[in-house]
Amino acid sequence: MDTPEGFEQHREWEKQLFAGGWSVPAWPEKYGGRDCSLVEWLLYEEEYWASGAPGRVSANGISLLAPTIFSFATAEQQERFLRPMAAGEEIWSQAWSEPNAGSDLAALSTKAQRQGEWFVLNGQKTWCSRGAFADWFFALVRTDPEAERHRGLSYLLIPRDTQGLEVREVARIDGQPGFAELFFEDALVHESNLLGEEGQGWAVAMATTGSERGLNLRAPGRFMAGADRLVALAASEGQTSPPGVAGLPVAQAAPDSGSAARGAASETLDSLREDVVRCWVESRAYRWLCYETAERLASGESLGSEASFMKIFWSELDVELHATALRLLGETGELAGPKAQAGGAWMDGYLFALSGPIYAGTNEIQRNIVAERVLGLPRR
Amino acid sequence: MDTPEGFEQHREWEKQLFAGGWSVPAWPEKYGGRDCSLVEWLLYEEEYWASGAPGRVSANGISLLAPTIFSFATAEQQERFLRPMAAGEEIWSQAWSEPNAGSDLAALSTKAQRQGEWFVLNGQKTWCSRGAFADWFFALVRTDPEAERHRGLSYLLIPRDTQGLEVREVARIDGQPGFAELFFEDALVHESNLLGEEGQGWAVAMATTGSERGLNLRAPGRFMAGADRLVALAASEGQTSPPGVAGLPVAQAAPDSGSAARGAASETLDSLREDVVRCWVESRAYRWLCYETAERLASGESLGSEASFMKIFWSELDVELHATALRLLGETGELAGPKAQAGGAWMDGYLFALSGPIYAGTNEIQRNIVAERVLGLPRR
Amino acid sequence: MKFSFGSDQLALAETLAEVLAKRCPPELVRAVWQSESGYSEELWEALGELGVLAVAVPEAYGGLGMNQVDLVKLLEESGRAAAPVPLLEHAGVGVPALAETTATELAEHWLPLAAAGEVIVTAAVPGSEHQGDGNTVVSLVSYAAQADLAILSCQGELFAVEQQNYQVQELESVDGSRRLGWVEWSPQDAFGLPGASSESVFERGVLAAAAQSIGVADHLLETTVAYVKEREQFGKPVGSYQAVKHHLADVAKAMGFARPSVYAAAWAVSQDTEKLTQQEQQKFVSAAKSLASDAADLAARKCLQCHGAIGYTYESDLHLWLKRAWSLSASWGDAHWHRRRLAGLLGI
């Protein structure tokens, strides 16, 4: 996913999925879906990830933007955007954060001034996930410069080839391109790309935030498959590997003497077994919570702020899961790239997982939300 | 310690210690000490606790009040109070907290109005440790009702038999008396019992707070001995015990079937071995930190706010240490009283340890102090 | 598998919650902890009248013929109220074992009485027994002195032992609701329980402890949230401080994830082993108990801390629930024990 070539392979995969009707099974048929229920979608996700299929480069679009489009877009916009998004023909990136507005989203300052049918954009966006490869950005911009904080914001859909928009790639922690910074200098975006009403961007955006933190972004199938792979790794550890192949738990074979004998070799593994089990248990706990939630949603209830503790849970589980795998790998855990165990997938996964507790509202913000909105503690 | 009879035994023990010159070895000889250095005192504490000797009922006096007396008291006061304190003849209790001033000590409101040579006290103190058995209380009271917060406080030494003072025993979480609530109704305390200057109580008190959080309250010897007992418990577990005697790790023998066999019996213990080791390691880490600190203090440096992270560390270690022991005991871990393992010492110790993260400034307050005063983060 | 409860199940649980709210205030819990009798006879009677004790009793014996899924919310409610009665032992473990046995005479005699609450049936963790003097067996049993019948195991076999046939040496638990004792008995003076399995007894006991734990933890969280909204320091409620918020958010999260897993485990153990193998059921049960125990331990730790000194006194009711949380989290295998069992079940 992380190189231009890798990205093209991913796009190809999205096209194949879409052709088979498996890109967006929960969507209406007219947009390439199968109208399946939330529970069916959860099951689909379990199968998808268990099969070892790759991550979805279209995730920002189909998980974050699409729910907003279904709720707020005009019929024309739905017609225009949904199918190409589902088909992987148009890849979307979220352009919300600004250098001075990360957790504090209401502080954002990129201006979009109305001039007839057009908005004139000036300002800067940063940390746009997958922005390096995206065709479109969905952004929150300030259309009323007089209004403060949450007021006066609008939700815009912005093509990458917009004149006056410069896209600068920013490498992620693994050194691979992924993020983008956007610089707007009198960039023109047409009013047909306004999502929801002008000035209502905050309300529109919060609907997306709900899906980002809740079920749509991270189905349990992903973590169940990860935990299963972790269990398999733990079960295979202790078997020596041929030279040149990673997987030898080097430190576990370090010399021991006298009564230290009990602390060596296979018993080292024992101390990690419980961590492995904990990850497996939590992946299943997330599963049961999601099924229960899906049934509640199906009976007309809404998700609300509980989405925040889901986000804390899966993001921290994802870090633990990969950290445990790296510990199991011992001294070879630090290896990266194709010569590492599983082609470097564990290290890649670890680096990817580290973003979880940060993005889509840091887990500190999420804990505030749980305390204030779920438990009802006073804001200040 | 927790019954009137137990308390008298403790007082007797204090007298014996004092007679042998072992009550307060770090104090000057004239007050019953041995003038030993801080490092020697640390070694003494290690020996004391390793021997299995009991907790010190005079701790509030000799560890919390005495440093303040050495720094702020008049020669007469030193002469009057130190020897009886060291001899266990006069037991001291800290009377700082009030119902509405716990963590927020500067909010305290018990009034002490000057009338000639006397202070007239009105108000209420609560959660006075060992107050149920104490002969004297050291209190922080408001002598200037006009002054706000830290200002206008004074530090008073108050005999239990003061007229107008009612002492109500409050049972601790284990159901045993220990705490006391104090109700002052026009209670008269003579000015000779003022410690430091009138109105300077906050500065005087903060000196005591320093010792409470730092070296004087909890020498590492206590936790080293606890960790050693925990290691011995872990080493002895798995041996079955005769009926009627606690120590049988009942749940560890629960039925297992098929491939679950690996999870049973002695391997259960394995999963706790690392927790035992962690406690042992931390007790030693605290030791090295204390020795290093003692040497720094000996060379003229002062302790400062680092005392706060010491308090977090030992109080949380103490809880973990006892919680781990109870887990090792399995289904009999919940037993209390003389029929329990070690005569109930592990459960008693656990209940006692739980107060650690709360008293002397909650660990939340301590973490604020570390962040603001050690790391220099902004207060607000 | 459904991921929600039926209306019958919810109605019974709701009724129980109302009865407990009215008839089982903290004052009752406190009084029973210090009582000679060891449990609340009035409350026991009320539960009998309500049908709560008849849930797992087959209809043929005057019961409701329901299963673990029906029981789980009732146990949760009893945990929330810290109800000082042997509900876990009786309805959660003892009665289902009697309902399972093919020794019909035994069932015929005991189950109608058990359904009505006229007797107490208790049970011990199978496999926890050890050899006593001579031919006797010694088991650690809760409510042994209060029970009329105890379901005990010896070398993998289950037995029903009447009170007059066992000797109790009472023990003191930190949790006043746990009337523990060493029970000395002999298989010769006991009825065999053909058809009932010690494995099932164990799974049901674990599940029941998990269900009660989440009720206990829920109560701890609720009372602590209420307290930190009221209690002020430095001029504002302590619940407005981020440290307190995050402590309680962590508890809420742990609870939110443990609960559905406990319900899923109740579903699992009510399945036929041909539909869901015993090993699969065990995975559900151990996952649930490890999550519920950890959640209860976390709730106890954080809620005490957020209460501060007041929570450390015997006068405050908090300690009643703290101690319930500790003993339930440790009994029927603690979180460690169940993760170790899972390691075996997962083949690692």
Add this chain to the structure above:
Amino acid sequence: MKFSFGSDQLALAETLAEVLAKRCPPELVRAVWQSESGYSEELWEALGELGVLAVAVPEAYGGLGMNQVDLVKLLEESGRAAAPVPLLEHAGVGVPALAETTATELAEHWLPLAAAGEVIVTAAVPGSEHQGDGNTVVSLVSYAAQADLAILSCQGELFAVEQQNYQVQELESVDGSRRLGWVEWSPQDAFGLPGASSESVFERGVLAAAAQSIGVADHLLETTVAYVKEREQFGKPVGSYQAVKHHLADVAKAMGFARPSVYAAAWAVSQDTEKLTQQEQQKFVSAAKSLASDAADLAARKCLQCHGAIGYTYESDLHLWLKRAWSLSASWGDAHWHRRRLAGLLGI
């Protein structure tokens, strides 16, 4: 035992810190990570001139004849600067092994060169090797391609192998400072190292990794404290939020407790085994490494979190230290491994 350093020790460490502050900025670290050479030759030369590479070399061979206590603060400083040079391998492990051997010809030849920084000596974790094809042995070695001599073990025996006698298959580590490779070699083409023990090599390597870890963690904490004082959200510095404060207080606490234990371990391994048995020394070392690794892991996790998205980019320097923390915490036995060794040493 003294609990503080002598003035010579502090002076050398201070000088090193100054040199590194000047000559080893993050730009150098970044450049070397991406370089072909794999380490900074200029910095290596500077360390040679400073005497840092001569610390553990006996005076007879042109060194300072000092020991692990003298090295520990130097390693800590090199960690703080993420210095891209093989200091751990060379000065922490390789040189002390050569200084210990009774094979004087070998020592005579290599130690003066090593003291001056004219050669690089590396070393592998003893016991980590496995059987290669035929009579060869395969060891995981850092800086193998850069080193002139490698101290390797085979079945408990130590050997010194010159570069022309081993084959390196280079590997990619997440940490650009770790130039790892599988080294294939044969004891037949190697010099024996009588008098030097693989146990000592292991203890010294563990200690050196622990010492570097705390330097790395210190830097992480310092830069993060500086960042959260500056960075504002919701109208005030993020460092004023209690959640951020407590994250960093926890890191400070972990660091404050790990450091004295690392120094104590340095003292321990410099003791004669007649004064302090090998097993006692191992306890010190494993305690130190488990604390230092945990502190480094915690620092990495919390400091990334407190930085937020900016810390997740390659442009920020933070990741250089994060990755150093990860690899050092995992190498020479991670915290789990050392606690398991301690369990054995404590007889549990």
